[in-house]
Amino acid sequence: MATEVKVPTLGESITEATIGEWLKQPGEPVKADEPIASLETDKVAVEVPAPVAGVMGAHLAQPGDTVNVGATIAMIEAGAAGAAAAPAAPAKAEAAAPAPAQQAAAPADGEQVMTLSPTVRRLVLEHGLDPSSIRGSGKDGRLTKEDVLAAASAAKDAPTPAAVPSTPAPTAALPEIGGRKEERVRMTRLRQTIAHRLKEAQNSAAILTTFNDVDMTAVMEARAKYKDLFEKKHGVRLGFMGFFVKAACQALKDVPAVNASIEGDEIVYRDYADISVAVSAPNGLVVPVIRDAQTLSVAQVENTIGDFGKRAKDGTLKLEEMKGGTFTISNGGVFGSLMSTPIINPPQSGVLGLHRIEDRPVVRDGQIVIRPMMYLALSYDHRIVDGREAVTFLVAIKNAIEDPTRLLIDL
CATH class of the missing domain: 2.40.50.100 (RNA polymerase II/Efflux pump adaptor protein, barrel-sandwich hybrid domain)
Incomplete structure (x- = not known):
């Protein structure tokens, strides 16, 4: 049956x-x-x-x-083919000694594969690797994408046995003209959705981007001073995103249009902030949501983001965790981006882009000094957010980051 x-x-x-x-x-x-x-x-x-x-x-x-x-x-x-095969092996143990060893190894391999995320499993199959021979660096020894890629690279650099050349190379079937190759890969559903939504945002919203810069000195000093105590108490590293999420929550309260959305001929304003944070996943960018971020501490924000990042890499984020955000923060600075014009995530009306920190000369009290500066970019739907409101929002972020005490006394 x-x-x-x-x-x-x-x-x-x-x-x-x-x-x-x-x-x-x-x-x-x-x-x-x-x-x-x-x-x-x-x-x-x-x-x-x-x-x-x-x-x-x-x-x-x-x-x-x-x-x-x-x-x-x-x-x-x-x-129960697996169960039936096991009892049969002892009966022929003397005639075929290697068979029991192979059958014993099969369940172990199966158990290892069961612990792999879809992305890691796909990489293992693509590179023809034995997952049981790779040392995992993830939680509880779990294999990560980086572990598999490192193993694949090591295998590629290892001396090739004489028998291996008879095996066709994976790229042998690709068209080759004058030494140049092309490969066609079907777009994943996630990549297709990203492409569709980004184009939809450009077609349906009047997107405009406003820039400012922020002196990161105060936040960097606070981070350097308290990072060890913070990690010891909360079990997570003190990063920059916690400060920016809290600063954004405060700015959204001051400029509610950035946290609003258009539904039909109505504008929906909210007294809560569900902050979408852009996280890099193996198959593309995903944006899990920090619910009611305005009620969370910096430590709670950092813990939530850390959890999102880990599960995005493992492919275990849940669908409901990526729905319903009211505002997005995207940190391209981790990849070295100097400046960008991020695209809003409909039906949201705003997205804050963070960029890399670099030392630049600035004027303070009439003197030219070197400060760690970051460019900020706010892309917003101009149908609902005016230029004055966009600038006010960015200045509020800038003031909160340059003087984090404002976050404590709600200024």
Whole structure:
């Protein structure tokens, strides 16, 4: 008797997904709740668990296919191939001594694969690596993307055995003209969604960007003075984002239009700040939301952002964690960006872009001095936010960062 594997409910308003990869092939034994496939949605990668134990049957959809919620994508046949194979091995132990060792190793490999995130698992398969031979640097020894890439690089640099040249190179099938190569890769659903939403924002909103700069001296001094005590007490490093999130919450209260949105012919104003923070994930940029950020301490903000960053890398962010933000902060400075014009995330009306910190000459009290400066960029929907309000908002951010005491006394 066969059991159908259906596309699970993926969250509110999510009706379809794309098959990312099959983690189990036909004929392989599966355990109940073991991941057998990964799906790519508009936001994150989602694993499909086996509804029952048995043997993997036919795949009814292939990687790259779009499937609807509730659709049948595979079958699991009754049986326990994995369990049946184990008792048979001792009976032929003398005739085939290597067989038990191979069978014993198979479950261990299966358990290792079960702990891999979809992104890491995909990299392992692409590079043909044995995950059990790679030392994980993540929590509880979990493999990260960087661990796999480092192992792949080490394998590439290692001396190649004589038998290996007979194996075709992965790029052999690519068109080659005069030594130049091209490769066509299907856009992931996440990348397609990013492209669609960014273009939609440009088409539907009147986007304008205003700039300012901020002297980071006070925040950097505070961070240097308290970072050890902060980390010891709260278990997380004291970064810059905590200061900027709190400064943004205060500025949004002073300039509520930046925290508002247009719905039909109405403007919706909010007395809360759900701050979306742009986080880099293996398949693209995601924006999980810090709910009610105005009520959180700097430590709580830093803990939340740290958790988002880790789970974005592992591909375990939840769909509901990336919905409903009212304002976005994007820190391109971590990649070395000097200045940018970020695009708003509809239906939001504003996004704050942070950039790299660099020493520049500035005038203080009539003297030219060197200060660690950062450019700030506020992109906003000019249909709802006036230029005066945009400048006022940026100046409020600048004042709070240059004098963090303002954050304590609500100035």
